[in-house]
Amino acid sequence: MSSTTKETGTTTKPTARTTTTTATAGESLLTTTANARPQEKDAPVLAIVVPCLNEELVVGDTARRLCEVLHKLSAAGKVDAASFVYFVDDGSRDATWAVVEELHARDARVKGLKLARNVGTQNALLAGLLGVKEHADCVVTIDADLQQDEAVIETFLEKYAAGAHIVYGVRRGRGDSYVKKATSGFFYNLMRLMGARIIKHHSEYRLVSRKAIDAIAEYREYNLFLRGIFVDIGYKSEVVPFTVRRRGAGKSKHDFRKLASLALDGITSFSIVPLRLVTVAGMLVFLFSVLMTLFYLYHKIKGHTPPGWAGTIIPIYFLGGVQIMFLGIVGEYIGKIYQETKARPRYIKDTELF
Numbered sequence: 096m097s098s099t100t101k102e103t104g105t106t107t108k109p110t111a112r113t114t115t116t117t118a119t120a121g122e123s124l125l126t127t128t129a130n131a132r133p134q135e136k137d138a139p140v141l142a143i144v145v146p147c148l149n150e151e152l153v154v155g156d157t158a159r160r161l162c163e164v165l166h167k168l169s170a171a172g173k174v175d176a177a178s179f180v181y182f183v184d185d186g187s188r189d190a191t192w193a194v195v196e197e198l199h200a201r202d203a204r205v206k207g208l209k210l211a212r213n214v215g216t217q218n219a220l221l222a223g224l225l226g227v228k229e230h231a232d233c234v235v236t237i238d239a240d241l242q243q244d245e246a247v248i249e250t251f252l253e254k255y256a257a258g259a260h261i262v263y264g265v266r267r268g269r270g271d272s273y274v275k276k277a278t279s280g281f282f283y284n285l286m287r288l289m290g291a292r293i294i295k296h297h298s299e300y301r302l303v304s305r306k307a308i309d310a311i312a313e314y315r316e317y318n319l320f321l322r323g324i325f326v327d328i329g330y331k332s333e334v335v336p337f338t339v340r341r342r343g344a345g346k347s348k349h350d351f352r353k354l355a356s357l358a359l360d361g362i363t364s365f366s367i368v369p370l371r372l373v374t375v376a377g378m379l380v381f382l383f384s385v386l387m388t389l390f391y392l393y394h395k396i397k398g399h400t401p402p403g404w405a406g407t408i409i410p411i412y413f414l415g416g417v418q419i420m421f422l423g424i425v426g427e428y429i430g431k432i433y434q435e436t437k438a439r440p441r442y443i444k445d446t447e448l449f
Contacts, residue, residue, distance in 0.1 A: 139232035141165070141178040141252070144223035146216055146299075150239040151190040154182065157241050158198045158205050164245050165204060173252055178231070179204045182239075183223040186213030192446075199448045211443040217319040220299060221311070222442045228308045230449075235302045243300040244337040251302035251335060260307045260330035264300035267336040289368045292326045294334065301325065317434045317441060370428065373421045380417060384410075 143161050147154060161180045168174040184192045184207065195207040208226050210219065220236055227234055233255055237243050243264060251262045283295050299321065303311075310328045311321075325332075387410065 138172055138175045139252075139255070140230065141168070141174040141248075142227040142231035142234045143178075143180045143248075144183060144220065144227060144234055144236045145180065145239050146183045146185055146219040146223060146236075147187060147191050147195075147239045148185045148213065148216075148219075149187045149189045149191060151187070151194055153240050154191055154194045155198065157239055158182075158202075160241060160245060161237075162202065162204055164248055168249060168252065173249065175232075179206050181223055181227050182207040183219045183226070184209045185216070185219040186210055196448065207448040208444060209446040211445045214442045216299065217321055218441045220321055221319060222444070224303070224308050225312060226444075226447070228305060228312070231305065233302055233304050234308065236299050238299065242340050243298075244340065247335055247337040248302070254333040254335065255302055255304065257333075258331055259302075259333040260304040261325050261328070261332040262302040263294045263297045263325075263332060263334045265294065265334050265336050266296040266298070267338050293322050294326065297322060297334075300337070304330075306330065317437075317439065318431050319441070369424050373424055376417065376421070380414065 143165070145157060145161070150157075158180060165174065165178050165180070169176050169178060182195045182198075182205070184195060192207070192209050195205070195209075198205040199207060208222060210222060214222075223236065224234055233252075235248055235251060237245065247264060251264070254262045283293065286293055287295070303325065307325070307328060307330055310330070311324060314324055
């Protein structure tokens with residue numbers, strides 16, 4: 096069913112069904128056979144939320160592999176047969192949504208949400224989580240390129256069954272260049288140093304329970320940093336390591352600029368340490384200026400004031416640079432306040448396939 100909505104979806108929990116499906120471009124999704132092992136009564140309905148931005152080259156293969164995972168878990172009685180994959184198109188400019196529509200027409204387990212415009216990964220993930228909240232008992236979020244190992248979802252479910260409300264996937268190794276590894280490590284360490292509580296080497300690969308999603312729905316802030324918010328909730332959590340694979344097709348959407356922006360959002364959303372550093376630095380600069388004044392007064396009294404312009408020009412440039420930098424830090428926080436007070440919608444739904 097296709098519908099046009101704003102921020103709320105339907106609230107009817109899907110019933111289990113048996114389907115025979117094929118994927119786009121001649122690729123076959125799994126055939127769910129009638130002799131699959133019956134699900135346990137308490138088997139949870141699992142939704143796999145996949146944010147997409149210009150991912151037409153990988154969406155078909157991603158759907159096939161995730162449906163294979165659902166079939167395996169359903170046959171083992173670990174998830175309900177009504178479990179599904181939920182693609183969130185974050186304003187793609189290619190044929191991503193057309194591929195999702197075709198996949199949905201061929202396999203009812205493949206569902207999707209098209210946002211009216213690009214709102215960023217964090218808001219797209221939020222749209223997916225809130226979109227499936229009433230249809231699933233637990234949700235796994237994973238990147239569309241499946242560089243994260245989808246086989247680890249089974250371990251996520253084991254942790255969930257043991258009582259964890261949030262299960263974090265943590266990278267165990269990756270084939271990135273030294274520069275990218277160093278940059279990623281720098282951002283994680285910087286965010287933690289600034290007071291942002293995060294799980295190191297965790298991106299957006301995680302399982303969350305419906306209870307955790309209900310808690311997330313209470314966070315009304317416009318500037319989202321989900322990696323910090325899930326830690327901030329405080330529910331029981333577990334960590335599961337996984338190995339990162341190379342991207343099969345297309346290009347990564349996480350460049351240096353986006354990583355820097357994400358780090359800045361994380362710091363300013365969860366920490367006032369930068370503002371406190373401004374205060375401390377201001378006190379140090381003031382103390383330095385007092386000492387410099389006493390130094391010049393001493394030499395003035397002695398009658399041998401140091402000649403030259405360096406003693407005048409260097410402090411002027413130094414203080415000017417410090418003031419401009421501090422104004423930028425304060426301005427960043429003021430900008431966040433401005434965005435929050437407008438209270439504009441974080442995303443707007445265009446079309447939903449359920």
